[in-house]
Amino acid sequence: MTVMDLTDLDLGVNMTDSSTAGILTVLHPVSDLAAAKAVYTALLGMLPQTDSPYYVGFEAAGQQIGLVPGGGPQGMTSPVAYWHVADIEAKLAEVTAAGGTVKEPAHDVGGGRLVATFTDLDGNVLGLLQDR
DSSP: OOOOOOTTTSSSSSOOSSOOEEEEEEEEEEHHHHHHHHHHHHHTTTTOOOEETTTTEEETTEEEEEEEEEETTTTOOEEEEEESSOHHHHHHHHHHHTTTTEEEEEEEEETTTTEEEEETTTOOOEEEEEEE
C-alpha cells in the first residue's frame, strides 16, 4: 500500500493537524429496539455492551455498532458512520471550509463524548466523534 504525501498537494482546503482515526462507530435508526437487538445479537454473536431504552450498543472487533430507537432526537433516517477525530471543532471547520454543511453542531452526549454531524455536497450525513 502506498501512502500519499499531501504536503504539497493543493486541494483548496486549509488542512490543520486535526487527524481522523477512521470510522469506529456506526449508528442505525431502528423502529423496534427489542427486535433489532435480537437481530444484531445474532449477527454479531454477542450480547450488547450497552443496553438501555434509548440506545443499544455492541463493541465488535474494535467498532461500536449502535441502535437508536426512532432515529433518536437527531431524526436519523439511515445509518450514520462516525469518524473519530482528535479535535471535533477543528475538523468541523475544515469540512465546512471544503463545502460541507453542519447539520448538528458538536455537543456532549455524556461521558465526555462529543458528537456532530454534517452533510457533504450530495446531502450524505456524516458524523464526527471526539472522546475527551
